[in-house]
Amino acid sequence: MKELIGAYIIWYRDILRFWHDKTRMIGAVTFPLLFLVVFGSGLSARMGTFAPGVDFTRFMFPGVIGMTVLMTSFSAGVGVVWDREFGFLKEVLVAPISRVTVALGKALGSATIAMVQGVVILLFAPLLGIKLSAGTVLELLALMFLLAISMGSMGILLATRIRSMEAFQAVMQMLLFPMVFLSGVFFAVAELPGWMSLLVKVNPATYGVTPLRQVMLGDMAGAFNIEVLGRVMSIWDSVSVMAVFGAAMILLAMWSFGHQE
């Protein structure tokens, strides 16, 4: 119980800070929305359809949500580096709550912030001409959360190992962009050349983005499925991969946080 309160207050502080910093949120959702609106309206017609019944916006929307959730949750790990640099981390580390709890609170904080941004984009669906049923929305939220907590934990794991702000930013960029590009956010994975398709399949983000698209496009998603080791990945298959990856990340983050010099 004490530990739960501990995780809650660690989480709450992150949310409070995020709330104070509204420009960060506006910045983080503006780019994906502009991308959808500008390219969506300008290019949809010219680029034709990606698959029967799937135009540019429809194809891109789930990918953009996935990208936003992934990038936000992952980069929220910078908060840990920041806290170390500004000394607040010491206040947390000498408090009578376990390091496991601290890591959990932090991962949940990153995930929540990413969820808020993902949901803001989701709210624009009707304006972009995308209709979603309540059931679909719930499924999307669950998938988004899985992606967010996994990537959030990975960001925190990284932040416990890399101690300088500059190094963290550099490593983050280095990992983030390949992860986004090779996850099928911007193009259909099925048509990639062999070596690239291999990279896509070892990229954990793929298993976060693909099911979002499968849920949103329903029957029309067939063209965008991926095949791993001869098996066409169903939503549940992807979710399982992501869950295993996420569990590994959060356990590693907890372990790494508790590691004492």
Place this chain on the structure above:
Amino acid sequence: MNNHAVQVEDLVKKFGNLVAVDKVSFSVSPGEVFGFLGPNGAGKTTTINILCTLLKPTSGQASIGGYDVVRHQSQVRQSIGLVFQDPSLDERLNALQNLRFHAMVYHMPARLRDERIEQMLRMVELWDKRDSEVRTFSGGMKRRLELARGLLHSPKVLFLDEPTLGLDPQTRKHIWEYILGLREREGTTIFLTTHYMEEADKADRIAIIDQGRLVAMDKPERLKAMVGRDIISVKTADDARAAGEIVERYQTNVRRDNGISFEVSCGEEFLPGFIRDFGTRILSISLRHPSLEDVFLKLTGREIREEEVTDTFKATIRQHGRRTRH
């Protein structure tokens, strides 16, 4: 188990080849104000970091109120409060939010929380500033807020790592009033480090640490008595002659630097007669009781090496004009 507030035995901490803390042993009784005095890099912060569970000792033992700092981390953390050497507030939150965060991670009962927060903020005179973001605070205000935070959960032992470092003299005085008042009001055991010699004087007991080793530990008066006598410095019209006269009359060693200095046992009683009878014309004269700095220099047998001395430290020394050892 024992009833010491802090107990440390043969504590060693190595960073690679560097021995930051070298077989240090001491204990602090409940309610005591215990000062850790030493130059920069002596190992003061490292010792505190081990005591507060931020670092693991390489060998040796340490306990707080009988709880071992390695095996009973959670009990240790619950019983201590800290003001770190470097700032550790969340600057984006306001004073109240910083304290609420603290109260919650220390499991303070909700009933008690707000009352105690108000009491602490009033004590450090920041109640009016409770809704201001911490980043708008001055250095002294931040320090006071950290002090209030360190005390919020009524710790048995409060660690203060250079609590007045970088603050102006007036704020330093102010912080000291709070610290000494605490012992009266809350009976808190206080463990503090400093490299300001004149601040260490206020502790009940002092441990002097140098290059990771404890070189002395006692009450300040007794440490100073160990160096011994009062120091008289005179400037005269003819220092060479005056030096000869002093040696001849008082059979004592003189030191020639910028003037002459020598030691006598009871300066106040010595001076009137000295001035009356002295043959050489005196231009100026001063009497100084031995300070902890003299103790430090005597014990380590050398001047504190320049390269290890920070600007603040240099300023302290210059201010007191005590560059007498060679």
